[in-house]
Amino acid sequence: MKITVEHCDTPENEVILRCRELDEEMLHILALLRSGMQSLCAFTEERETVLLSPQEVLYAESVEERTWLYCEKAVWRTALSLSELEARYEALGFCRVSRSMVVNLHGIRQLKSCAGSRIEATMRNGEKVMISRHYGPLLRERLGM
Amino acid sequence: MKQFLRFYAWGMEVKLYMSIYTAAVVFFQGITEVLQGRYAISVWVLLEMLLVSFVFAAIQYVILPAGEWSSRGRLAAWAVCANVLYIGSALVFGWFPGVPLWENIVLVAMLEVSLWAIWFGKQVARWRDTRALNRSLRKFQQEG
Numbered sequence: 001m002k003i004t005v006e007h008c009d010t011p012e013n014e015v016i017l018r019c020r021e022l023d024e025e026m027l028h029i030l031a032l033l034r035s036g037m038q039s040l041c042a043f044t045e046e047r048e049t050v051l052l053s054p055q056e057v058l059y060a061e062s063v064e065e066r067t068w069l070y071c072e073k074a075v076w077r078t079a080l081s082l083s084e085l086e087a088r089y090e091a092l093g094f095c096r097v098s099r100s101m102v103v104n105l106h107g108i109r110q111l112k113s114c115a116g117s118r119i120e121a122t123m124r125n126g127e128k129v130m131i132s133r134h135y136g137p138l139l140r141e142r143l144g145m
Numbered sequence: 146m147k148q149f150l151r152f153y154a155w156g157m158e159v160k161l162y163m164s165i166y167t168a169a170v171v172f173f174q175g176i177t178e179v180l181q182g183r184y185a186i187s188v189w190v191l192l193e194m195l196l197v198s199f200v201f202a203a204i205q206y207v208i209l210p211a212g213e214w215s216s217r218g219r220l221a222a223w224a225v226c227a228n229v230l231y232i233g234s235a236l237v238f239g240w241f242p243g244v245p246l247w248e249n250i251v252l253v254a255m256l257e258v259s260l261w262a263i264w265f266g267k268q269v270a271r272w273r274d275t276r277a278l279n280r281s282l283r284k285f286q287q288e289g
Contacts (some may be wrong), residue, residue, distance in 0.1 A: 143281035
């Protein structure tokens, strides 16, 4: 696939995809562009809202039926459930790693194989997240192992 | 069906380790017999070794379930069980008759080295897995 970046005087950034037909590769790129444009609406307990880019989120955790988004320096709440986050941002690397957690694979610094077939993920901010034995094989599959 | 599958998995794991341990004990028994100019092992001794190895493999399944090879307490319990079972059985069943003291010391040392080698093998497997995981992660992150 040929990639061309043109610098021109345009009021708004524009992406044009040229193809004979919408094949798997093009559909994947479209999904990525669409999900990349989707901002995640998050808020604090004081209802202060913010639009986050999914790439900013390191992982999401469900605690007492509330979903929390953990970024590098802040924690936000979202109205979306873990299943919804996983479904919407799967193409961006969101992956379920336990019943109560979804991790952004791009936010992982390193992985470590642990006892009981579990995997320990060290996130970009140094936090450690444990991937359960049940979800380990799914993570390996996502990583193409 | 679930119970049967669980029992089947247990059987597969225990039989695998039972076979490895039996082969190791028979190998060392064979060496000591040859050193003493004998070239035969009693069928009863072989059965005893098989039974003891089965008991040890079953204990190992409980103490060290899949992947729990890094817990120090469990590893210590596992090593103590191995020593008690194999040294105790060798004394009770008389697996190594007429063996001089130095050979007994070598046999115990070999048991300890074998236990360490099993643990080390598990660690190597985990290091390799960690390396493969990180390699795949980097590839995924670069492609994404």
